[in-house]
Amino acid sequence: MLQLCALLYSRRCGQYSMNQAHSRNMENPQYERSYSQDSLDELSMADYWNEVENIQTTQENCQEEQEEVAVKVPDEGEVEEEWLKNAGLSGLVSGDTQESIAILSTLTRTQAEAVQRRVETFTMTMKKKNKQHFPDVRDIFSPQASSTNEVSAVATDGDEREDTAEKIEGQLNNLAIKDESIQHTDINLEISYSEQAANTKDKSNNENPIREDDSPLPNYRLPKEKTGTTKAGDLAPQDMKKVHSLALIEITALYDTLGVDFKQHKAMRVKIREMGLFGVPLSVLLEQDQKKFPGTKVPLILQKLIAHIEEEGLNTEGILRIPGLASRIKSLREELEAKFYEKTFNWENVRQHDAASILKLFIRELPHPLVTLEYLDAFLAVQNLAHRKHQLQALNLLVLLLPDQNRDTLKSLLEFLQRLIDNKESNKMTLNNVSVIMAPNLFMFKGCCSKTQLAMAAGTSTIMRYLIKYQELLWTIPKFIMNQVRRQNIEHHKKLSKEKAVMKLLKKMTYDKDKHERNQTDKSLHDPVTLQGVIRVQAPSLSKVSMAIQLTEDLKASDILARFQQYLSQNRITESTNKEEVCLYEIGGNIGERCLDDDTYMKDLYQLNPNAEWVIKPRCQ
Numbered sequence: 038m039l040q041l042c043a044l045l046y047s048r049r050c051g052q053y054s055m056n057q058a059h060s061r062n063m064e065n066p067q068y069e070r071s072y073s074q075d076s077l078d079e080l081s082m083a084d085y086w087n088e089v090e091n092i093q094t095t096q097e098n099c100q101e102e103q104e105e106v107a108v109k110v111p112d113e114g115e116v117e118e119e120w121l122k123n124a125g126l127s128g129l130v131s132g133d134t135q136e137s138i139a140i141l142s143t144l145t146r147t148q149a150e151a152v153q154r155r156v157e158t159f160t161m162t163m164k165k166k167n168k169q170h171f172p173d174v175r176d177i178f179s180p181q182a183s184s185t186n187e188v189s190a191v192a193t194d195g196d197e198r199e200d201t202a203e204k205i206e207g208q209l210n211n212l213a214i215k216d217e218s219i220q221h222t223d224i225n226l227e228i229s230y231s232e233q234a235a236n237t238k239d240k241s242n243n244e245n246p247i248r249e250d251d252s253p254l255p256n257y258r259l260p261k262e263k264t265g266t267t268k269a270g271d272l273a274p275q276d277m278k279k280v281h282s283l284a285l286i287e288i289t290a291l292y293d294t295l296g297v298d299f300k301q302h303k304a305m306r307v308k309i310r311e312m313g314l315f316g317v318p319l320s321v322l323l324e325q326d327q328k329k330f331p332g333t334k335v336p337l338i339l340q341k342l343i344a345h346i347e348e349e350g351l352n353t354e355g356i357l358r359i360p361g362l363a364s365r366i367k368s369l370r371e372e373l374e375a376k377f378y379e380k381t382f383n384w385e386n387v388r389q390h391d392a393a394s395i396l397k398l399f400i401r402e403l404p405h406p407l408v409t410l411e412y413l414d415a416f417l418a419v420q421n422l423a424h425r426k427h428q429l430q431a432l433n434l435l436v437l438l439l440p441d442q443n444r445d446t447l448k449s450l451l452e453f454l455q456r457l458i459d460n461k462e463s464n465k466m467t468l469n470n471v472s473v474i475m476a477p478n479l480f481m482f483k484g485c486c487s488k489t490q491l492a493m494a495a496g497t498s499t500i501m502r503y504l505i506k507y508q509e510l511l512w513t514i515p516k517f518i519m520n521q522v523r524r525q526n527i528e529h530h531k532k533l534s535k536e537k538a539v540m541k542l543l544k545k546m547t548y549d550k551d552k553h554e555r556n557q558t559d560k561s562l563h564d565p566v567t568l569q570g571v572i573r574v575q576a577p578s579l580s581k582v583s584m585a586i587q588l589t590e591d592l593k594a595s596d597i598l599a600r601f602q603q604y605l606s607q608n609r610i611t612e613s614t615n616k617e618e619v620c621l622y623e624i625g626g627n628i629g630e631r632c633l634d635d636d637t638y639m640k641d642l643y644q645l646n647p648n649a650e651w652v653i654k655p656r657c658q
Contacts (some may be wrong), residue, residue, distance in 0.1 A: 114162030127280035147231035183604035231290035265637030361391035420496025595635035
């Protein structure tokens with residue numbers, strides 16, 4: 038099949054598009070390689086097919102049998118059932134809708150419609166199969182059931198705290214419907230992507246779709262949010278689980294709005310290696326790495342390959358494009374398998390082009406693609422979206438859907454590729470060159486069905502370009518999703534408050550009595566006017582002393598970290614507390630735990646989450 042690909046798209050034919058048909062005898066026009074271009078051309082796609090041929094050569098030199106991954110075709114109704122479970126709405130499957138009401142109450146109109154469509158399909162399928170009774174979808178999505186005010190229980194923490202919670206909810210709801218004039222180089226992260234698509238759908242029908250391969254890539258600006266930009270990995274696991282569910286609902290709603298099928302697949306069990314370096318599942322590889330180095334998030338072999346390439350310098354011309362000798366790559370692979378973990382492998386014998394070839398080999402030898410088999414089709418469907426903004430929005434959501442281990446490994450790879458591109462003046466590897474070469478390695482994984490290779494070729498290079506160039510944007514959790522996470526946490530706290538009303542009331546009565554007595558004693562020491570707008574920052578793992586910080590309009594998280602560093606220096610505390618190693622965390626209130634970026638305005642964040650605690654601690658904890 039790869040030979041067929043090479044014939045169809047060979048340089049001799051000058052045929053690199055599936056929609057073109059040139060004569061085999063037609064003379065190919067001469068192209069000069071451009072090292073400043075930002076769009077794809079025929080010569081770039083020639084690099085793609087050269088890479089495909091190099092992959093075939095490597096596979097022919099590998100004696101291991103390449104076993105194709107069998108994709109399970111789900112039965113009718115299974116797709117919707119699995120989707121609802123992954124979206125955190127399993128209660129709609131079991132019939133216990135109360136657990137799902139709080140989530141439904143935070144959804145936008147387009148998100149709710151996407152859920153409703155799947156519930157309707159699932160319900161109809163179950164009725165046909167004569168299964169047990171399921172609630173009528175009209176009952177689940179009735180205005181009364183989906184209303185936030187109806188779902189929210191009355192908190193029993195006192196009128197003042199309830200008013201504060203409602204005020205915060207109001208702020209979040211206002212942000213959700215906020216509509217600003219966004220320039221074409223900006224990405225609106227405050228309004229649901231699917232809502233934006235629905236609102237502009239009529240206008241889009243009158244516009245010409247962007248030809249991605251023919252136009253340079255713009256520099257989209259990442260909006261600065263006063264309450265802080267949140268990246269994947271900044272949140273605690275319980276909140277990231279909510280982000281995953283919301284991202285699944287949102288990407289489905291976006292694809293529904295734009296008329297694109299959202300497909301999820303699961304691979305059936307196939308024979309895979311359970312130890313070693315190459316052809317080992319990412320989870321197994323990290324598990325064995327973490328036994329040696331706890332906390333490892335990116336496979337050690339990938340880290341070492343990247344480090345070795347960079348140690349030799351990134352100025353080598355044609356790095357990634359020029360392959361190492363196939364027989365030498367095979368020998369190095371076998372030697373790495375035997376000696377890497379024993380630390381007896383001699384890296385001095387590895388040439389830079391060989392290391393680059395081994396890196397690509399490692400990526401494509403993964404039993405399942407780095408973007409996961411489950412969401413592979415969804416990634417490939419990005420090329421079917423007519424406008425670049427929608428493509429980037431979809432990729433942003435799909436990155437958030439990846440398991441942590443896949444997302445962290447992909448990010449490490451993309452950061453390396455960007456550093457490589459930064460040296461394009463000397464190594465002659467532009468964004469396009471790197472993208473067309475890495476695309477088949479990322480998407481044509483070990484066990485990939487060869488029949489899909491032609492269909493995948495056309496758009497994977499463009500997707501690869503986006504992943505590299507816009508990785509800062511793609512790893513950002515949109516503000517509208519963060520708002521929904523906060524609202525879900527508020528609803529969860531209200532539910533707990535209702536369930537424990539009596540106990541909290543008794544505790545509150547005792548607490549208020551003690552507090553009144555303390556206030557009478559310490560009235561002269563604590564003036565409520567002077568304490569207004571003050572937060573207390575703790576660093577329990579670094580210092581026994583907490584700091585009282587007066588909030589001002591321009592106070593940022595970086596300022597608090599600087600003051601903390603100054604305090605440690607003045608008190609001659611020698612713990613390893615470099616700014617890069619610690620983070621100011623927002624903990625509790627309407628969030629689980631969140632690492633703040635340096636540009637977070639603390640007063641704005643305090644107003645959004647006044648019940649949070651503020652803790653400085655190493656980011657790895």
